[in-house]
Amino acid sequence: MTNSLRGEKGVAWDWATADQKGIDGRQAVYQMLPTTEELKNQVWREWGPLYKSVDQRHGEAILDSTPSGEPILYAGTKLVEPFATKEESGVPPLVYDMDQSAQIGEIETNLENHIKQSLANFGTGKKDASKDADWEEYISTAKAIGVETYVQIKQTAYDAQNK
Structure with missing residues (x-):
């Protein structure tokens, strides 16, 4: 065999x-x-x-x-x-219209790059997350990228699916 x-x-x-x-x-x-x-x-x-x-x-x-x-x-x-997080408590796959999809794609790419770079800066000591100025810069950059719009689009798509 x-x-x-x-x-x-x-x-x-x-x-x-x-x-x-x-x-x-x-x-x-x-x-x-x-x-x-x-x-x-x-x-x-x-x-x-x-x-x-x-x-x-x-x-x-x-x-x-x-x-x-x-x-x-x-x-x-x-x-x-x-x-472990229960499967039923996770966010289901969301559906977006064409405009939302374009916005999400651009914001998500830029946001991911910002987060990776920031984590590298915080991790290597180049920036200090416990310092107000460094933390505020991190937050303000995320807002400038569109994190609030990103969350709003995600919430709208979630609400539309769970009516």
Whole structure:
């Protein structure tokens, strides 16, 4: 049996044993077999987008011989999941007319550039966000770019969708 991403069963991979656990702590489905040589012409490499289900990804056995940060990343993700923003509380995709779309595009580009530059200046100490003059300059530049118009267009589009 050959797996297009894992290679030949018994050479590059095999089914997990009953005592092996996967990344998420459940029973592992498969294990990668250690090999002393590079296996050539065995698998298709991931050259582009590829879907792997969570069960498939977490089903790989964690072996002591191949240290991995995956279980640590999984455990860390589980710790912060209760604090994730609920999907239903997010802003839905908004629809704009042609004029609004043109305004949003221009303002958003300029605003993003201003924010990135300002964060770089604040982060490197070139500017100090705790100084009133530097903070007021940041705010006044955002207003000159059109942040208030931007928020108003977004609010109008949101209100129109949620009547």
